[in-house]
Amino acid sequence: MKYAAKIEVSLKPGHSNPEGETTSRLLVELGYKVQAVDVSKLYTVHLDATSLAEAEAKAEEMSKRLLANPTKDNYTISVAEVK
Amino acid sequence: MKYAAKIEVSLKPGHSNPEGETTSRLLVELGYKVQAVDVSKLYTVHLDATSLAEAEAKAEEMSKRLLANPTKDNYTISVAEVK
Numbered sequence A, B: 001m002k003y004a005a006k007i008e009v010s011l012k013p014g015h016s017n018p019e020g021e022t023t024s025r026l027l028v029e030l031g032y033k034v035q036a037v038d039v040s041k042l043y044t045v046h047l048d049a050t051s052l053a054e055a056e057a058k059a060e061e062m063s064k065r066l067l068a069n070p071t072k073d074n075y076t077i078s079v080a081e082v083k
Helices: A018-029 A052-067 B018-029 B052-067
Strands: A002-011 A034-048 A073-081 B002-011 B034-048 B073-081
Touching (some): A002 A052, A018 B052, A034 B002, A052 A073, B018 B034, B034 B052, B052 B073
Antiparallel strands (some): A002 A034, A002 A073, A034 B034
């Protein structure tokens, strides 16, 4: 069966986030009442698996092996079957 | 009141997505049954507004003015109040 795994990779708190800081400053300069901006990356991985549980396990593995850096990144995974 | 607007900016279909293609190829080389990977950027904007409707309207404006390029990007917005 076909699944789509959405894997959001974001910086752990305390890590420098220059893109978010710049975006926040620009939005304030444009007149918006913005306190902060977080920027993260969202991977949507289209994969084959035999069950939702297997797809979730594979997405977890992919995050650890390739997509996220455990030293500096947090990640969250949500998997849905594609009909 | 305080709101968090999640704004996902992704490439329109048909635009070249080299990062997704490379990620997909690497995952296949690692042994995963992956067909394709889409990569998008997720901004979480922390902002003040007087209502959910105002926060949504501001997030829409920010997307058009700064965060997304209407020529090549699609964007989706979801706003929630932060208690």
